[in-house]
Amino acid sequence: MSATIIDGKAFAATVRAKVGKHVAHLKAEHGITPGLAVVLVGEDPASEVYVRNKGKQTLEVGMVSFEHKLDASTSQEDLLALIAQLNADPSVHGILCQLPVPDHIDSNTILNAIDPAKDVDGFHILNVGLLGTGQKSMVPCTPLGCLMMLREHHGSLSGLDAVVVGRSNIVGKPMAQLLLGDSCTVTIAHSRTKDLAEVCRRADIVVAAVGRPRMVQGDWIKPGATVIDVGINRVQHPDDPAKMKLVGDVDFASCVEVAGAITPVPGGVGPMTIACLLANTVTACCRANGVAEPEGLTA
Numbered sequence: 001m002s003a004t005i006i007d008g009k010a011f012a013a014t015v016r017a018k019v020g021k022h023v024a025h026l027k028a029e030h031g032i033t034p035g036l037a038v039v040l041v042g043e044d045p046a047s048e049v050y051v052r053n054k055g056k057q058t059l060e061v062g063m064v065s066f067e068h069k070l071d072a073s074t075s076q077e078d079l080l081a082l083i084a085q086l087n088a089d090p091s092v093h094g095i096l097c098q099l100p101v102p103d104h105i106d107s108n109t110i111l112n113a114i115d116p117a118k119d120v121d122g123f124h125i126l127n128v129g130l131l132g133t134g135q136k137s138m139v140p141c142t143p144l145g146c147l148m149m150l151r152e153h154h155g156s157l158s159g160l161d162a163v164v165v166g167r168s169n170i171v172g173k174p175m176a177q178l179l180l181g182d183s184c185t186v187t188i189a190h191s192r193t194k195d196l197a198e199v200c201r202r203a204d205i206v207v208a209a210v211g212r213p214r215m216v217q218g219d220w221i222k223p224g225a226t227v228i229d230v231g232i233n234r235v236q237h238p239d240d241p242a243k244m245k246l247v248g249d250v251d252f253a254s255c256v257e258v259a260g261a262i263t264p265v266p267g268g269v270g271p272m273t274i275a276c277l278l279a280n281t282v283t284a285c286c287r288a289n290g291v292a293e294p295e296g297l298t299a
């Protein structure tokens, strides 16, 4: 039996359409246009691609995009000054500083300098604490996208056994909090977990976010379970060593035969991340202006 493929690309298009509709409503009824500022320090090629896509999609849903590309040698002080300026700018409702930042900059200092109300990444310590205590917060985009796909596929997640493989601040930890919030029984596993295969085999939901190409194998999966693959790894193309190929943290070929549902790479979680960034920006804009938030665009 072959699993249902969860089409993240199509689902992300529905999220963007919902965001676009709400942006139009904010403009027409309240005279407000949501604005998203993205800050990129240095020339990491993968980050440049993400930032370009973010800018393009921000405009497509009718929002204003502010892009700040800074030289890799930019001082932490200058970066903090830019963030202070964006915090004070009423036309900016969301601020994102693309990670990683160069080594001479402390990422936590930068993330915690962003106004928590404009923290569309959900990485500020205040938002981390609000999420951890089940209070209204800004929710990190990638885990939010995974949660939306899981809710769409399962309806209620209550009582399901979920295993999150990976303990990063960006994905693993907030993902576990969100699943707990939806009443799953949650295990956070990682590269040092004893008998990781056996731990995964107990799960109704496996979220793989470890950054190791094709680590999760088909015989780690309980028949019928849902597998969410957050990994984006570049590996050598099997047919042409000169080319690269994108693969996830899940061995798709073996898992698709066992799982009940699975996200592909590319076309699964990836497109949902930017869609959720746009959703968070519209949510932040509504909260800043005391206007009703759109339904179904946050946790």
Ligand code: GUN
Pocket (backbone or CB within 6 Å): 096, 097, 098, 099, 100, 121, 141, 142, 170
């Ligand atoms: N780098 C990789 N993923 C992310 C993300 O979700 N947000 C930010 N700010 N940087 C990233």
